[in-house]
Amino acid sequence: MSLHLIIDGYNLIRQSEAMRPLDRQALEFGRDALIDRLAVYKKVKRHKITIVFDGSQTHYFPGAPASEKGVGIRFSRHGETADGMIKKMVRKEREKALVVSADRELIDYAASQGAAVVSAEDFEEKLVMAEMLETKGAVAENGPENGWSPTTRKKGPGKRLPRAERRNLKKIGKL
Numbered sequence: 001m002s003l004h005l006i007i008d009g010y011n012l013i014r015q016s017e018a019m020r021p022l023d024r025q026a027l028e029f030g031r032d033a034l035i036d037r038l039a040v041y042k043k044v045k046r047h048k049i050t051i052v053f054d055g056s057q058t059h060y061f062p063g064a065p066a067s068e069k070g071v072g073i074r075f076s077r078h079g080e081t082a083d084g085m086i087k088k089m090v091r092k093e094r095e096k097a098l099v100v101s102a103d104r105e106l107i108d109y110a111a112s113q114g115a116a117v118v119s120a121e122d123f124e125e126k127l128v129m130a131e132m133l134e135t136k137g138a139v140a141e142n143g144p145e146n147g148w149s150p151t152t153r154k155k156g157p158g159k160r161l162p163r164a165e166r167r168n169l170k171k172i173g174k175l
Helices: 009-015 020-025 027-045 082-096 104-112 120-135 163-173
Strands: 004-008 048-053 066-068 071-075 097-100 116-118
Touching: 004 009, 004 082, 009 020, 009 027, 009 048, 009 082, 009 120, 020 027, 027 048, 027 071, 027 120, 048 082, 082 097, 082 104, 097 104, 104 116, 116 120, 116 163
Parallel strands: 004 048, 004 097, 048 071, 097 116
Antiparallel strands: 066 071
């Protein structure tokens, strides 16, 4: 199952210590910094990524899908919010979606639709790790077939999480 990261753009930028100062200078600087960081993340992880921005403060044509450096970019139309667009995308993608936001209402909605959710702060850590891997020349991870790792974990049903929670943890583990 492919994973589609749907990112609340301005929310992530304003939660980030690295991008917040650029956003204060100009919205475009913050957007460009986020796109650059996500392009590096995409090189390492190869997930489908879409950033959704509120379109009222942009020079791009709102609503028109665009792509830059392999990262999908969407701007909301006049009278529509980025949260509304993200909700539509989550309704369509359901279990394939992973939403990145710090907006509690959006997180609750995405979880109710079966999508996995990650806070902006946690995803920021993933971006930093991807940047470090990319500077070291690491290749994309292919999952569990990377090699055997010794474990002393017992096998069996034990205290198993519900199926929906296991699926969400598996998606978050792919980050």
